[in-house]
Amino acid sequence: MRRAHHPATEDVALTEVMAALSDPVRIGLLRVLADGGERGWGELRAPVAKSTLSHHLRVLRDAGVTRTRQEGTRCYVRLRRADLEARFPGLISAVLAAADADEVGSGVGLAAEAS
Amino acid sequence: MRRAHHPATEDVALTEVMAALSDPVRIGLLRVLADGGERGWGELRAPVAKSTLSHHLRVLRDAGVTRTRQEGTRCYVRLRRADLEARFPGLISAVLAAADADEVGSGVGLAAEAS
DNA sequence: CCCCTTGTTCGATGTTCGTCGAATGTCGAA
DNA sequence: TTCGACATTCGACGAACATCGAACAAGGGG
Numbered sequence: 001m002r003r004a005h006h007p008a009t010e011d012v013a014l015t016e017v018m019a020a021l022s023d024p025v026r027i028g029l030l031r032v033l034a035d036g037g038e039r040g041w042g043e044l045r046a047p048v049a050k051s052t053l054s055h056h057l058r059v060l061r062d063a064g065v066t067r068t069r070q071e072g073t074r075c076y077v078r079l080r081r082a083d084l085e086a087r088f089p090g091l092i093s094a095v096l097a098a099a100d101a102d103e104v105g106s107g108v109g110l111a112a113e114a115s
Numbered sequence: 116m117r118r119a120h121h122p123a124t125e126d127v128a129l130t131e132v133m134a135a136l137s138d139p140v141r142i143g144l145l146r147v148l149a150d151g152g153e154r155g156w157g158e159l160r161a162p163v164a165k166s167t168l169s170h171h172l173r174v175l176r177d178a179g180v181t182r183t184r185q186e187g188t189r190c191y192v193r194l195r196r197a198d199l200e201a202r203f204p205g206l207i208s209a210v211l212a213a214a215d216a217d218e219v220g221s222g223v224g225l226a227a228e229a230s
Numbered sequence: 231c232c233c234c235t236t237g238t239t240c241g242a243t244g245t246t247c248g249t250c251g252a253a254t255g256t257c258g259a260a
Numbered sequence: 261t262t263c264g265a266c267a268t269t270c271g272a273c274g275a276a277c278a279t280c281g282a283a284c285a286a287g288g289g290g
Binding site: 138140164166167170171187188189 | 258
Binding site: 042053055058075 | 235236237238239240
């Protein structure tokens with residue numbers, strides 16, 4: 001269960017980031033993580049099975065969009081916003097603004113959040 | 116052969132645009148069309164078969180990224196930059212800047228272009 | 231030690247995608 | 261009208277993807 005495999009900032013590929021961000025669930029996760037804060041895995045709520053959520057988080061991580069930290073049996077995820085901003089200036093902000101306006105991935109949220 | 120089917124500006128979906136722009140060939144087409152000028156089909160050069168190029172142009176058109184105009188037996192394609200800018204401010208510019216920096220889709224070009 | 235929680239991985243399934251060659255439709259020119 | 265250029269569509273293929281349930285590690289707590 002120990003595979004981390006975060007790509008280095010310079011190895012983040014545009015096409016992979018675009019592909020990672022072309023799914024509503026993953027866009028939703030991006031929005032939840034938009035403030036830069038760290039979120040616990042169990043905090044995340046998405047309308048998919050546990051294994052599917054794990055898969056989506058893996059896609060985001062492999063593409064270089066998020067960073068995952070493990071602490072004991074729990075793990076925490078956060079957006080690699082500074083890295084992405086350095087690599088593709090303005091891209092994440094534009095995607096976030098567009099996603100907010102369109103309410104893409106609104107099915108994704110946090111546990112203690114008023115719907 | 117008469118199907119146009121360009122989505123209205125307000126019907127352009129973020130996830131579809133992101134998916135359309137997650138392929139190197141289509142990113143290359145975006146770069147070729149970046150200046151807003153109209154390009155003839157036959158002008159376009161890409162390292163794929165004719166039918167595959169047609170497919171990629173269709174994906175871009177269906178996603179609302181480009182607009183295709185038919186004149187006799189030839190057709191011309193152009194970027195819907197103003198529409199996209201209105202719908203998703205800053206997105207296309209950010210993608211173009213990132214693509215230029217990374218030289219994504221550099222295999223795509225125009226006929227009379229020095230390689 | 232046993233078990234429960236937590237997140238990943240596995241196997242399976244149905245869908246979508248990128249790619250090609252071939253066939254088709256559409257138009258202008260001879 | 262016949263021919264050729266041009267672009268789309270069709271049919272097919274393997275690869276990749278989204279999704280699920282179940283099985284599997286890795287720790288923490290009783």
